[in-house]
Amino acid sequence: MSSSLVRIEAEGGRFPFVAEPKSAALLKQLSGTPKLAGVNAASRLAIRLAPDTVSCGIAQVDTLSGGLPRGCLTEVCGPDSSGRTSLLLSTLAAATRREEICALIDVSDAFDPHSAAAAGVNLGRLLWIRCGVNSPSSFLSRKRRNATSLEEWERQRSEDPVEQALRATDLLLQSGGFGLVAIDLAGVPLKTARRIPLTTWFRFRRTVENTSTVLLVIGEQFCAQSCASLSLRLRTENREPRPEFRPSHTELLSGMEIHAEVLHSRAERKPVQSASAAFQTKTAWTG
Numbered sequence: 001m002s003s004s005l006v007r008i009e010a011e012g013g014r015f016p017f018v019a020e021p022k023s024a025a026l027l028k029q030l031s032g033t034p035k036l037a038g039v040n041a042a043s044r045l046a047i048r049l050a051p052d053t054v055s056c057g058i059a060q061v062d063t064l065s066g067g068l069p070r071g072c073l074t075e076v077c078g079p080d081s082s083g084r085t086s087l088l089l090s091t092l093a094a095a096t097r098r099e100e101i102c103a104l105i106d107v108s109d110a111f112d113p114h115s116a117a118a119a120g121v122n123l124g125r126l127l128w129i130r131c132g133v134n135s136p137s138s139f140l141s142r143k144r145r146n147a148t149s150l151e152e153w154e155r156q157r158s159e160d161p162v163e164q165a166l167r168a169t170d171l172l173l174q175s176g177g178f179g180l181v182a183i184d185l186a187g188v189p190l191k192t193a194r195r196i197p198l199t200t201w202f203r204f205r206r207t208v209e210n211t212s213t214v215l216l217v218i219g220e221q222f223c224a225q226s227c228a229s230l231s232l233r234l235r236t237e238n239r240e241p242r243p244e245f246r247p248s249h250t251e252l253l254s255g256m257e258i259h260a261e262v263l264h265s266r267a268e269r270k271p272v273q274s275a276s277a278a279f280q281t282k283t284a285w286t287g
Contacts, residue, residue, distance in 0.1 A: 052070045052212070054179075056090055057090035058090050061087070061232070065260075068214045068216065071208055071209045071210055071211050072215065072230065072266070073204060074214065075230070075231050076232045076233075077219050077221055077231075077233055078220070078233060079220060080186075084234060088104075088184065092121045093120035095125075095180040101177060102127070102178060103172050104184065105165045105172075106131060106184050109130045109132060109161075110187055127172075127178075129165075131164040161188075162185075165183060169181065169204060170207075173213070179213065180213070180216060181213055183216070183217045184218045185219035188219070198226075202227050204224075204227070229265070231262070232261065233263055234258055234261075235258070235259050
């Protein structure tokens with residue numbers, strides 16, 4: 001280890017220059033600065049306790065990830081038909097069964113209450129926030145009238161619901177009292193989702209920590225990046241159409257095998273290995 005020379009004062013007088021580890025000399029210099037008097041080495045910091053976790057309602061995913069951490073941001077991504085909605089509904093159902101109040105920020109206005117109720121979600125404990133809903137007095141409609149071109153209108157149509165969702169998330173996290181706050185970014189264009197500043201996710205993470213709220217983000221690609229304490233990727237293996245009672249213009253997928261992979265977890269002391277688990281979706285008929 002490299003060393004620096006420092007003079008040591010002693011009661012008996014002055015000693016010649018002696019070698020002292022560079023790290024110790026640096027810490028001594030920092031501690032002597034008034035603004036940095038409380039700085040400690042990372043190796044001397046107390047080990048932070050692992051956060052409490054809750055079930056997402058799918059045993060295979062719980063075994064793989066250890067559950068969804070409270071006071072943290074969890075991000076789940078995957079393409080269409082990868083099991084994102086199944087995981088979201090299962091998580092909402094598990095939270096409402098624990099008699100927790102949940103909030104769903106539906107950016108693309110794609111949430112189906114009938115399917116959610118069939119999946120076991122207690123809608124009486126769910127706050128459903130629909131972003132970008134068309135109405136003459138809505139913020140989105142007013143900005144559409146001010147668009148100068150078709151391209152500008154398309155950009156505003158995709159970005160304005162995201163802006164509403166971020167403002168709503170801020171208000172919900174600041175108010176507290178929610179066991180689960182879910183942001184469904186599925187259906188949002190990738191370019192629009194990637195424009196969300198990383199500082200926004202960092203602010204959400206700082207707001208939710210030291211609370212019992214689970215902040216869940218669902219999307220096609222990872223947006224929160226390093227701000228997420230747990231990152232899961234979903235993908236589909238098999239698709240089996242259900243033959244009976246199938247309308248001619250649709251295909252209902254049943255028994256899909258979903259693979260979940262943990263890409264990042266702050267609960268692990270070691271780097272997360274490429275581990276995955278498989279589970280099958282179930283189709284819920286709503287009439």
